[in-house]
Amino acid sequence: MLLRVIVSESEIRRLPVEGSLSSVEELYQVLRTSLGLRGRFILQFEDPDFNNQLCNLTDIKDLPVERATLKVLFTADDSSDSTLDTCSLLSVSSGDSVKWPDPFPIPQFSHDVELQLKEANCRYIKDGSVMVIPKGLKTDILDILADSMSKITAYPERDHYEGVAKALVEKHPCLREPGSEKGWYSWFHSLKFKLGNYRQKLSAAGCPEVVINKRKGGCSKGKCVKKSKKGEVNYCPDPPEGECPENMEEKRQIMEAEMQKRDPDLQLLENLMVATFSQRRREIVGDQPPIAEIISRWPALFHERQIMAEFKRIVTVDLLESFLKGLDDLVPRILELYKTATKSGKKQSLKEILDCLGRDDTNEKRRAAFLLGLPYYISGEDPSNVIRMCDAHAENLDEAMRGMQLGILIGYEGERGAIPAEIFSVAVVVEETIVLHNIKGVAQGFAMLMGIIYCVNLEYPFAMKYSFEFIQRVVMKVKPDQASARSQREEQ
Structure with a gap:
């Protein structure tokens, strides 16, 4: 296929493409790799059915087979007066298009x-x-x-x-x-x-x-390399074409003001979050500010909807879908392994969790048993500073969160037990501060905790690093090929 690509009025490129293209997303990847296109954009093509008038390209089958003319429209201003849902189109194309292509398209040399x-x-x-x-x-x-x-x-x-x-x-x-x-x-x-x-x-x-890669200060040796470690695809992306820090800061301020309203415009917030993504990642990854500063500057981020959207921008994977599907696929086998491990009598905490299933064997409780039992099954891990429970009506939450740098707080009513019979709500805690609350269920709470870790660029808690690695690589299948020997052993 031979493409004529209109990047701008002064830049029109001729691009031969070997083989056939299977999707619009693959075409985005070819253009980014071959022409060096950066930022977010959509594509239009000259449609022969309408006298070569430009139409948005949404299906690769609409593209003429042998020769086609494409126009690249950069969408840095996030304006959306089109009848198409350009915001949704954008988030899909820009996320998928940066995935590493397989096979890699070898570019044209001189x-x-x-x-x-x-x-x-x-x-x-x-x-x-x-x-x-x-x-x-x-x-x-x-x-x-x-x-x-x-x-x-x-x-x-x-x-x-x-x-x-x-x-x-x-x-x-x-x-x-x-x-x-x-x-x-x-x-x-x-x-x-x-x-x-x-x-x-x-x-x-x-x-x-x-x-953002910086050497350590003082006399310490080596480098403190800030780069993707947990399968992030868009770890610290370039700003959109035509954008500057001043423009994105202005949009951040608009978003901050919108969040102060009683009923903020959710669609406006979504558009502004997309537009300021690169600036937000540059601040979080490069400056590593404390959580209080991140909440102050980016309050819109700390809601379940935005955590899921940000996670997809970073990893290009759906947070809840990958977490819950992977969890449900593994629950039967892992619970059987838990039962086998308790027969030796050495894992009393794991036995108490399994005993709770005897009284309530619902799917939600089975998910909770999987997650709460994981650190006990992976020998040597202490979850006490990562997973805590408190009475939902307790007045002194500060005491419950004392010493928690990262984890979840499970609020319960009635009998506590290894798995509380009645879970009132779950909260995510970072640096002894609740950053997300009113989460329904232990499984969703763990999913949001994983989302926060990626969105705020946090390390896994050292006390449960193997449990979190297992969740990332085995449950969610994010970079599963790089799992440590210990995580692979636990899976088996």
């Missing part, structure tokens, strides 16, 4: 490089001979690949490097490494080295994701 590769590929097909790669040619190839990779993330992971190296030699077999079983291992190492150097250029240019 004309002279492509000519050399074409001739060498012909020789490879003819007699299997690989190319003796001149140093300058290899540098040109690595520069283009590093630029394309950094437009997705400045910190690719090992499987990303491997995927790019593999895609490179599949597209240009003449570049295979002689004598190597895989044929691309040297390219893997060269890419890692090149990206390290390329990040220095990005830092000098002011790339937010790289600038």
Whole structure:
């Protein structure tokens, strides 16, 4: 397919695309990778059914098969006078489009490089001979690949490097490494080295994701690297095209004023939260302010609806859906493992939790038993400063939260027990402060706690780090391939 892409009045690009596109989201990825497009945008295409008038592209099947003209419309101002729900369209396209593509689309190299590769590929097909790669040619190839990779993330992971190296030699077999079983291992190492150097250029240019990396002060050794650790896709994104810090600060102030109203405009808040996402992440990730300051500057964030929306912007995964579905899939097997573990008589706390199910075996109680029992099943973890319970009518909440840096507070009525019979509400606590309350149920409370951890860029509580890793990687399936040996053992 051949695309004519109108980026602006002064920039109109010709872009050949190999193979067929399966979705509009895949097209977004191709444009971001090949043309270096940043920020949020929507696409329009010249529709031959309407005399080539522009129409919004919502289905890839609407696009002409062989040649098509696209127009890129950046949406930095978040205006929405269209009859389409552009806000919803935007959040989907911008979230999905930054996922690492598989397979990675190898970009077009400069004309002279492509000519050399074409001739060498012909020789490879003819007699299997690989190319003796001149140093300058290899540098040109690595520069283009590093630029394309950094437009997705400045910190690719090992499987990303491997995927790019593999895609490179599949597209240009003449570049295979002689004598190597895989044929691309040297390219893997060269890419890692090149990206390290390329990040220095990005830092000098002011790339937010790289600038926030700071060395420790004083005499301590090493670096305090602030980068994605828990599967964040949009960890510290660039600001939208055409936006500046002053504009986003103005929108933040509008949002802050709206939150002071008795009945704030929820749709306006949603639009402003999308528009100020990059500034919010830059503050939270880069400055690491205390929770009180975050609540003061971003009060709209601390509501269940916005926690879920922010989590999806960061991870591109639905928070509640991934949490509850993963939980329900695992509950039967994990509860059986709990029962087996209690037969030795060493896990009394776990036995008390299971005994509660004998009196109330509802799905909600089974979810609660899974979550409350997890730290006891994973030996050596103490949940006392992360999971606490208090009488719903207790007057001294400060005492109940004393020493809690991060966790959930379960308010109950009547008999307490290992799983309270009547749970009044659940609250999320950060730095001895309730940041989210009136949550219905233990499972939803844990889901919101995970959402807060991502939205405010917190570390997992050290006392329950394996439990939280298990929830992230095994239950929610966020970066499941990087689970520690201990988490994999507990799953089995």
